[in-house]
Amino acid sequence: MSSSDPQRFQPVGIDPAEVKALAKRVRGPVLTPEDEGYDTERAGYQLARQHRPDLVVGATGTADVRAAVEFARSHALPVAVQGTGHASAGIAGEGGVLINTTRMTGVRLNLEANTAWVAAGTRWDEVIHEAAPAGLAPLSGSYPGLAVVPYTLAGGLSLLSRRYGYAADHVRSIDVVTADGRLRHVTEESCPDLFWALRGGRDNFGVVTGIEIGLVPITTLYGGSLQFPGESAAEVFDTYLRWTATVPDEMSSSIMQMSYPDIPAFPEALRGRQAVNIRIAYAADTLDDAEGLVEPLRALGPTSDTLGQLPYTEAGSIYADPPSPGFIEAGTALLGALDTTAVRTLLDLAPPHAPVPHIFELRHLGGRLALPPAVANAVGNRDARYLLNVVSRLERADITEIRPAHKRMLEALAPWSTGGRLLNFMNGEDAAKEVRSAYEPKDYQRLTEIKAVYDPDNTFRLNHNIPPADPRNPRLA
Structure with missing residues (x-):
């Protein structure tokens, strides 16, 4: 939708003179819906x-962020923050101030401590590139283009x-601008809550x-993918689940069924089919046993096999997530032990037996993920x-069918199901309603109490929101 579209969102009344005053305080762009470049500045993946x-600020540094937060507070406007915009389908809001951090990039290595300081808008591929010559790697995800x-x-x-736990388990310090506009350097010692x-x-x-994040001494992986025809799905899923019960913690994996569209962009053998x-x-530490570990999967006769050793700088090729923005609807759940009945339940509700979803995936958890971190979070x-x-891709099916x-x-x-969710993957229609499910009940209560201290007005609420504990607060979400 273009900024000239008369049906677009109508902002609240902000005095143009005050917007101009804010623009003089920051180095990045300050844009309202009437301004050229507004749609580009708010766009994400x-x-x-x-x-x-109502207002988007393209922050170039901490001073710009502080100015944007102070402006929002003085006008009683909520604040949203956006890096690459992968999560916006679950949390996008109308109105308020959006702070775009994509211009805030930079990586500083501390090789004595095996850490990296990373600016707000930096993507994983930048950290991977900087850390690799030192023989180190960050705990990056399947897509290196994420912030x-x-x-x-x-x-x-x-x-x-x-092997190493969640990326959050390896954070050493955090620089954050709180709702009062103050920049705080936060560590376990300086501000534990x-x-x-x-x-x-x-x-x-x-x-x-x-x-500031910890880095790990990884330079090389054994990785890639095995592809099987959709007709073998039941056998492959059953074998995979049995296999995951036997592998060491150093082995991470997932299994996915994908329905390929019938278009020339894909090989003819896959068009309109499932794989x-x-x-x-x-x-x-040594990859000598890798071939033996994957042999039970290879014994199923994959039609494509890309497994082999590769440098961590090429780890993004394992999942090969699409880099281009798209219209996507997603759902997620955390599961416990699975059996053959669970597999059949999944497959019976997926193509070719039922229309949509276009992709469903199981990622194997456990290992160090199941253990508490050295510093609680x-x-x-x-x-x-x-x-x-x-x-599901909305380009391929109507949302009224997908949901x-x-x-x-x-x-x-x-x-x-365990009843829980992981915040990184909560991007569907009900994401805002499911925030509690990402936490243990006592931890969620503690989060609301800490929120009441640092953001009692719930200024930061255009997100996977945790409202402040005080029930008398008029801005509770």
């Missing part, structure tokens, strides 16, 4: 639903997480301008064994 703010800060503060499920809450509570407590992909990322649901993601199909699949798997 997710196109299905995007923030439509580091929001991914990590929401937990961060890495290709290395079964806020440090605990930010690592898992994402942007509910302020705008993070940079974080099953198993993705592997094995990160042990708010990331919950560590007892889950698998993560289910259900994804009921996702709901049927998630409800059918209720007997195996």
Whole structure:
């Protein structure tokens, strides 16, 4: 929708003179819906639903962030923060101030401590590139184009997480602008409650301008994918589930069924058909036993096999997530132990037996993910064994078909569900309603109490919102 469209969102009345005054305080762009470039500035990876703010500030540094937060507070406007915009379908809001951090990039390595300081808008591929010559790697996810800060503060499920835990478990310090406009350097020692809450509570407590993260001594993985025809799905899923019960913590993997569209962009053998992909990322100190570990999967006769050793700088090729923005609807759930009945339940609700979803995936959890971190944080649901993601492209089906199909699949798997969610993957229609499910009950209560201290007016509420504990607060979400 263009900025000249008369049906577009109508902003609240902000005095143009005050907008001009703010623009003089910041180095980045300050745009209202009437300004050229507004749509570009608010755009992100997710196109299905995007923030439509009264004002968007393209921050270039901490001073710009402080000015934007102070402006929002003085005008009683809510604040949203956006990096690459992958999560916006679940949390996008109308009105308020959107702070775009994509211009705030930079990586500083500390090789004595094996850490990296990372600016708010930095993507994982930048950190991977800087760390690799030192023989180190960050706990990055399957897609290296994600922004580091929001991914990590929401937990961060890495290709290395079964060995090392969540990315949030490896945060050493955080620079954050809180609702009072103050820049705080937060560590376990300086501010233990806020440090605990930010690592898992994402942007509910302020705008993070940079974080210091631990790096791990990984240079090479054994990884890639095995592809099988859709007709073999039941056997492949059953074998995969049995296999995950036997592998060491250094082995991370997932299994996915994908329905390929009938278009020339895909090989003729896949067009209009289903295929099953198993993705592997094995990160042990020695990779000598890798071939033996995957042999039970190879014995099923994959039609495509890309497994082999690769440098961590090429880890993004394992999942090969699409880099281009798209219209996506997704659902998610955390699951416990799965059996043959669970597999049949999944497959009966997926193509070719039922229309949509276009992709459903199980990621193997456990290992170090199931253990508490050295320094406690708010990331919950560590007892889950698998993560289910259900994804559909809106270009290929109507939303009125997709949402009921996702709901049927998630409800059918209720007997195996833990009832929890991972914040990084909560991007569907009900994301705002499911925030509590990302935390243990006592931790959620503690988060609301910390929120009441640092953001009592719930200024940071255009997100996976945790309202402040005080029930008398008029801005409770």
